[in-house]
Amino acid sequence: MKLGYSLCPNDTFIFYALIHGKVPAPEPVEEVLEDVETLNRWAFEGRLELTKISYAAYGHLREGYVALRAGGALGRGVGPLVVARGPRPLEGARIAHPGRYTTAFLLLSLLLGEGAFEPVELRYDRIMPAVAAGEVDAGLIIHESRFTYPEHGLEKLLDLGEWWEGETGLPLPLGAILARRDLGAARIREVNEAVRASLAYAYAHPDEPMGYVRRYADELSDAVTRAHIRTYVNDFSLDVGAEGEAAVRELFARAEARGLVPPNPNPLFCC
Structure with a gap:
């Protein structure tokens, strides 16, 4: 099996x-x-x-x-993060994400709405380097990236776990x-x-x-x-x-x- x-x-x-x-x-x-x-x-x-x-x-x-x-x-406290090189609006932004079927992408779509941003699909471990290099405006990060994004000179713009817990209490x-x-x-x-x-x-x-x-x-x-x-x-x-x-x-x-x-x-x- x-x-x-x-x-x-x-x-x-x-x-x-x-x-x-x-x-x-x-x-x-x-x-x-x-x-x-x-x-x-x-x-x-x-x-x-x-x-x-x-x-x-x-x-x-x-x-x-x-x-x-x-x-x-x-x-709780496990949510995907949206990070960027500095503060910026997300509407219309090119946002790298780890896959259309990930829960991270679903949460971002629920919050911002489909069509509110330009999705760019990348393997999860390529997202932070792409943001740091200016290839995309922001990145939706998961897994261990939650702990290492400051090492790439990136700032947290949004914590989707905080949003979800605040919305639902779950x-x-x-x-x-x-x-x-x-x-x-x-x-x-x-x-x-x-x-x-x-x-x-x-x-x-x-x-x-x-x-x-x-x-x-x-x-x-x-x-x-x-x-x-x-x-x-x-x-x-x-x-x-x-x-x-x-x-x-x-x-x-x-x-x-x-x-x-x-x-x-x-x-x-x-x-």
Whole structure:
């Protein structure tokens, strides 16, 4: 069974034990590490049985996939940022973004409105250099860029997490782990428990996964790597919970009302 997830420290920390056979699983799991927008696009093809996904992409994929309760990224103080070389209006600006199916892009579209800015799609790790070089007016940044943008001489113009929390009072849903519905309910439940056990193992042995984490985050300092894990791995990663479910429903309701994702009656979470 193949599981796709990003090279980011939160994902490699969560899945270390599962990939390395430290916890029981219904069958061996093979890692497929890719940029999250690549995984989003692959999910439209149903390429992987299990995959990390942006919640924005999941809004389009509810027919073929269901979200696990464990392994996702939700929280407070985790929002994507809009950065620039200095203060400037965003209306009409050329804004680099990490992908049309990322939750970051959906949030910016909900706030500013489609057509209010000129989107320029770049891989997430190319955005800050492009802003710093003046190739675009501003950048929508995610992942570890939240901690490193000042090193590029950039200033924060907007925190989309702060906007979301102020609007809704709910945590921000960023990403989920999806299972193809054709795996069947029983198998999906087993996978969900294996993912939860993998994170529990990492919490119990926090230094053990770090070699694996650093293998894919070798350009990040140890301090940034650990800050990334502390920020994006939390109680919602063990179980989305009632508050997390409410946040996902609110995100989809707002996106559906604006015609940004289609409605779908299927259950959002597996078990």
